Amino acid sequence: MALVLVVEDEVDMSNLIRDRLVAEGHEVAQAFDGRTALAVAQDRSPDLVILDWMLPDLDGLAVCRRLREEHLMPIIMLTARTEEVDRVLGLEVGADDYVPKPFSMRELLARARAALRRVALESQRGATMATAGAGPTPVSAGPAAILHGPLRIDPGAHAATLDGETLHLTPKEYDLLVLFATHPGRAFSRDFLLERIWDGDYEGFDRAVDTHIRRLRRKLGPLGDAIVTVWGVGYRFVPQPQGRS
Numbered sequence: 001m002a003l004v005l006v007v008e009d010e011v012d013m014s015n016l017i018r019d020r021l022v023a024e025g026h027e028v029a030q031a032f033d034g035r036t037a038l039a040v041a042q043d044r045s046p047d048l049v050i051l052d053w054m055l056p057d058l059d060g061l062a063v064c065r066r067l068r069e070e071h072l073m074p075i076i077m078l079t080a081r082t083e084e085v086d087r088v089l090g091l092e093v094g095a096d097d098y099v100p101k102p103f104s105m106r107e108l109l110a111r112a113r114a115a116l117r118r119v120a121l122e123s124q125r126g127a128t129m130a131t132a133g134a135g136p137t138p139v140s141a142g143p144a145a146i147l148h149g150p151l152r153i154d155p156g157a158h159a160a161t162l163d164g165e166t167l168h169l170t171p172k173e174y175d176l177l178v179l180f181a182t183h184p185g186r187a188f189s190r191d192f193l194l195e196r197i198w199d200g201d202y203e204g205f206d207r208a209v210d211t212h213i214r215r216l217r218r219k220l221g222p223l224g225d226a227i228v229t230v231w232g233v234g235y236r237f238v239p240q241p242q243g244r245s
Helices: 011-023 034-044 060-070 084-092 105-132 171-182 190-197 207-226
Strands: 003-007 027-031 048-052 075-079 097-100 146-148 151-154 159-162 187-189 227-230 234-237
Touching (some): 003 011, 003 034, 011 027, 011 105, 027 034, 034 048, 034 060, 048 105, 060 075, 060 084, 075 105, 084 207, 097 105, 146 171, 151 171, 159 207, 171 207, 171 234, 187 190, 207 227, 207 234
Parallel strands (some): 003 027, 003 048, 048 075, 075 097
Antiparallel strands (some): 146 151, 151 159, 187 234, 227 234
């Protein structure tokens, strides 16, 4: 059972989403405005947030941006805005998925299940790594850290640091970074990344890849230049050789 925070100011719509999620065995917290949503997220740390764009006081974009400053849970944005620029804007501020209104409840639930499945897999992987490293002998302490210059990725801890400072990455940003870092020099197409990172649940909207890459580059600072665009294909990670400045 997961805790899902539904942030929707239309009471009937909020209750409908709540009832369907409860029927699937989840616990649901509701918020009908942005400030309440932030307070609930801070107090209860939900596993997933379903967030409407148009809210009283703080709009969904502001709420999403504030959530991303402190939390890594997946965020699904709901909105009647259907232009590509709006989708990109929602992804830029930290949303993991984007469902335009009007939407099929079946589709929304499928996307919620996919997001929660990724959370569960990451938790399971972390628990497995912790168990593997907790034995009396340190012979097998889990997967080795991935090192590229100032970048260190610790798969067992599901964490990454740059020059010793923690990188605050969303789940998809982290997954992208691990994929690139474990296959330096290999070019990945947008379609492959959508299938691998989004489980094929993004209906071919390849701008999601571009947006997440842009955010990841920004968080990596100068090292972000190592994520190179391969025109007509996608992206590859080309870290600077050790010993070069």
